[in-house]
Amino acid sequence: MSTDTTKPVVSPAARRSLKSSSGATSTPLSVTLGRYSAIILWAGFTILFGILRPDTFLSSVTWRLTFSEGVVTAIVALAFLVPLAAGVYDLSVGATMGTGLVLMNWFGLNHPGLPPWQVAIGVLAFCALIGFCSAVVIVKFRVQSLIATLGVSQVLLAFQLFMANNRQLTGAFESSWLDLGNGQVLGIPVVALYLLVLAVLMWFVLEHTPVGRRLFAVGSNPEAARLAGLNVERLTYGSLMTSAVIGGFAGIVFSMKVGTYNSSVGPGLLFPALAAVFFGASQFARRPNVWGTLIAYFALAFGVKGLQLTFGPGTFWIQPLFQGAALLIAVALASRVVGQTRRSRQLQREAAADDAQAAGEATPPPR
Amino acid sequence: MNPMRHRRLGLLIAGAVIGSLSLAACSSSSDGERSGGGEVSQEVKDLVAEYQDAPTDIKQTEPLSATPEKKSVAFIVCADPTCTVLGDALEGAVTELGWDYTGINAPATDFGSAVQQAIDLGVDYIAGTGSDVATFQNAFDAATDAGIPYFSCYSSDVPEGDASNLFANCYDLTAVDTYSRVLTSWIIEDSGADASIGVVNVPEFPTLSNAVPGVEETLEEFCDTCTSQPVDISVDVLTSGGSTNAIVSFLQSNPEVNYLYLAFGNFEPGLGQALKSAGLDDVKVVGVQPQQAQIESLINGESSAWIATPQENAMWTLADQMARVANGEWDQGLERTAAVPPIYIIDTVEEAEAIVDLQDGWPGPDGFKDQYRTLWGLS
Numbered sequence: 001m002s003t004d005t006t007k008p009v010v011s012p013a014a015r016r017s018l019k020s021s022s023g024a025t026s027t028p029l030s031v032t033l034g035r036y037s038a039i040i041l042w043a044g045f046t047i048l049f050g051i052l053r054p055d056t057f058l059s060s061v062t063w064r065l066t067f068s069e070g071v072v073t074a075i076v077a078l079a080f081l082v083p084l085a086a087g088v089y090d091l092s093v094g095a096t097m098g099t100g101l102v103l104m105n106w107f108g109l110n111h112p113g114l115p116p117w118q119v120a121i122g123v124l125a126f127c128a129l130i131g132f133c134s135a136v137v138i139v140k141f142r143v144q145s146l147i148a149t150l151g152v153s154q155v156l157l158a159f160q161l162f163m164a165n166n167r168q169l170t171g172a173f174e175s176s177w178l179d180l181g182n183g184q185v186l187g188i189p190v191v192a193l194y195l196l197v198l199a200v201l202m203w204f205v206l207e208h209t210p211v212g213r214r215l216f217a218v219g220s221n222p223e224a225a226r227l228a229g230l231n232v233e234r235l236t237y238g239s240l241m242t243s244a245v246i247g248g249f250a251g252i253v254f255s256m257k258v259g260t261y262n263s264s265v266g267p268g269l270l271f272p273a274l275a276a277v278f279f280g281a282s283q284f285a286r287r288p289n290v291w292g293t294l295i296a297y298f299a300l301a302f303g304v305k306g307l308q309l310t311f312g313p314g315t316f317w318i319q320p321l322f323q324g325a326a327l328l329i330a331v332a333l334a335s336r337v338v339g340q341t342r343r344s345r346q347l348q349r350e351a352a353a354d355d356a357q358a359a360g361e362a363t364p365p366p367r
Numbered sequence: 368m369n370p371m372r373h374r375r376l377g378l379l380i381a382g383a384v385i386g387s388l389s390l391a392a393c394s395s396s397s398d399g400e401r402s403g404g405g406e407v408s409q410e411v412k413d414l415v416a417e418y419q420d421a422p423t424d425i426k427q428t429e430p431l432s433a434t435p436e437k438k439s440v441a442f443i444v445c446a447d448p449t450c451t452v453l454g455d456a457l458e459g460a461v462t463e464l465g466w467d468y469t470g471i472n473a474p475a476t477d478f479g480s481a482v483q484q485a486i487d488l489g490v491d492y493i494a495g496t497g498s499d500v501a502t503f504q505n506a507f508d509a510a511t512d513a514g515i516p517y518f519s520c521y522s523s524d525v526p527e528g529d530a531s532n533l534f535a536n537c538y539d540l541t542a543v544d545t546y547s548r549v550l551t552s553w554i555i556e557d558s559g560a561d562a563s564i565g566v567v568n569v570p571e572f573p574t575l576s577n578a579v580p581g582v583e584e585t586l587e588e589f590c591d592t593c594t595s596q597p598v599d600i601s602v603d604v605l606t607s608g609g610s611t612n613a614i615v616s617f618l619q620s621n622p623e624v625n626y627l628y629l630a631f632g633n634f635e636p637g638l639g640q641a642l643k644s645a646g647l648d649d650v651k652v653v654g655v656q657p658q659q660a661q662i663e664s665l666i667n668g669e670s671s672a673w674i675a676t677p678q679e680n681a682m683w684t685l686a687d688q689m690a691r692v693a694n695g696e697w698d699q700g701l702e703r704t705a706a707v708p709p710i711y712i713i714d715t716v717e718e719a720e721a722i723v724d725l726q727d728g729w730p731g732p733d734g735f736k737d738q739y740r741t742l743w744g745l746s
Contacts, residue, residue, distance in 0.1 A: 061619070065615060065644055069611060170658075171660075182643075258640065271607065313599050313600075316599050319604050320601075
């Protein structure tokens with residue numbers, strides 16, 4: 001049998017029809033805009049509020065502060081991103097951050113002789129253990145990640161309240177430790193540099209190493225990944241442990257920056273972090289990604305900042321509105337992309353069927 | 368792509384942005400400028416001087432006719448860490464009377480269920496803090512039906528005894544008025560009658576938002592060259608760590624503001640560092656109800672003055688009202704006398720250092736427990 005007989009013959013008319021209807025050759029403008037919407041939004045806010053409040057919004061103080069204040073939430077968002085790449089939701093990232101913070105404070109108060117950096121290493125190890133426990137619940141007991149990590153977050157909150165005796169912890173650190181979170185390098189807040197280093201590291205691992213590709217493979221289709229020989233369970237363990245370590249790191253950064261534990265600090269960061277990750281996932285490669293997450297987070301943060309500066313404290317309702325709207329828009333965009341993909345596949349199938357029919361009329365079927 | 372679809376999307380986004388901006392504009396406040404100062408009246412100076420030293424006496428002076436018989440008390444421990452401290456203090460007070468104490472933890476979103484639990488336990492008295500009766504009306508009505516008197520602190524209801532089944536509300540709005548009057552007077556004196564004050568508050572809680580009119584009224588009375596503006600913080604922003612940013616934004620937008628009045632001490636960890644980073648060191652931070660962190664901030668130079676309100680004394684005040692009900696000696700006038708606590712202004716490093724080691728802040732006047740014991744016929 002010659003190859004010519006098996007090769008589908010597509011008529012020029014059908015090919016034109018397929019291309020024009022599926023958009024195979026040109027990406028729709030709305031999809032392109034959606035892919036860069038966070039950058040466009042950020043630029044729009046900068047222009048708008050730069051015109052409305054040039055004296056304050058465009059000042060270096062505003063930019064430095066907005067980056068500095070957003071660092072911890074952004075790190076929590078990156079913690080959520082890792083397991084999400086593998087298709088696992090870790091809703092305990094905020095509570096893990098709080099656990100890291102309470103442990104830093106507790107050791108600082110009760111064992112003042114221990115250097116904070118040693119405590120920080122212990123905290124990261126403990127957080128890795130938390131991630132391991134979450135993974136055991138998800139992998140061994142087959143509990144959905146959403147439910148498992150929600151439960152873990154409550155256990156962690158209980159742990160924090162127990163450690164803190166339901167009180168605010170303060171005065172645990174020497175000024176040298178606090179300097180690590182409040183200094184500047186060339187006018188850039190040092191905590192922003194910590195975030196940048198973490199982001200570059202995560203970007204490299206997720207986008208340029210086999211581990212990253214495997215995580216995304218598991219995230220897009222765990223069964224296919226399993227059949228392809230990937231150890232899905234080990235990747236789930238690894239992603240959750242990494243997430244918890246990054247969450248603990250957020251707590252350590254907060255201890256450097258503020259130095260005080262309060263039980264509301266960690267869980268309160270969850271929603272802004274989630275909104276940034278989901279909004280970010282609609283950016284660039286249209287899957288969970290580091291730069292999309294950070295740009296989405298800071299685009300919203302600068303939007304809130306601009307409104308606060310322009311319209312005053314009466315806009316206290318803006319922050320939840322922004323985060324909620326971002327989440328809704330992100331999911332809507334993602335659904336739109338999925339819808340377009342489905343429609344495209346359907347059109348391809350229809351075109352292929354037409355072609356096959358046309359080819360069947362022209363050539364005899366293979367034996 | 369359908370161009371109509373693009374147009375609709377564009378219109379939708381534009382509409383949302385314009386709508387948001389319009390709404391925001393409606394809620395914006397006007398900028399003000401400082402006048403350059405005026406004269407500080409003698410009345411202000413006297414008022415400040417009156418509260419410069421730690422008080423030595425409790426407010427209640429009327430002794431009971433006899434030590435009350437044994438009762439059982441349930442305290443609703445709210446989700447805020449402060450409530451744990453208050454619960455411990457109330458336990459200490461009622462134990463002194465030889466009474467039984469039960470602490471019941473209330474979920475953050477359902478205070479009433481904990482009140483109902485206390486009713487089911489069949490206690491003699493129920494006490495709680497920070498929640499207005501309206502927020503748990505059904506459970507409160509059930510307590511009334513069961514004949515269990517309710518005692519409160521840090522809320523906005525006015526006790527009417529048998530008429531309403533509410534027999535106490537210590538540190539209520541009248542107390543907030545007093546804090547505002549004293550601390551605003553301190554600001555007037557400290558600024559040389561040249562103050563522009565940002566009053567940071569949470570509108571959802573009347574005992575915090577009442578500071579806004581309290582400061583305004585004091586300025587109207589004592590300082591026509593001073594101004595104030597509210598800095599409203601929502602609970603959501605507070606818990607998601609956004610209040611520092613909101614406060615700093617307010618100060619950036621209102622450079623004339625030179626005093627930040629925190630209606631509640633524990634507003635936001637990290638405010639001091641944020642102000643420093645923003646170059647807003649010249650803004651003086653003052654506030655009410657300092658915890659250990661805020662006392663430390665005064666020592667570190669990150670805040671300037673605090674109204675010390677004694678938490679432990681609050682619960683002994685509550686126990687005192689229970690004892691009066693137990694003896695059939697409850698009187699609204701006496702209850703109102705004790706609603707405003709003994710307070711003083713902490714504005715020096717020495718004063719702060721004297722209480723910085725107290726984890727739960729200043730407990731009350733020296734020997735306040737002995738004073739209550741005397742009132743109760745226990746010493």
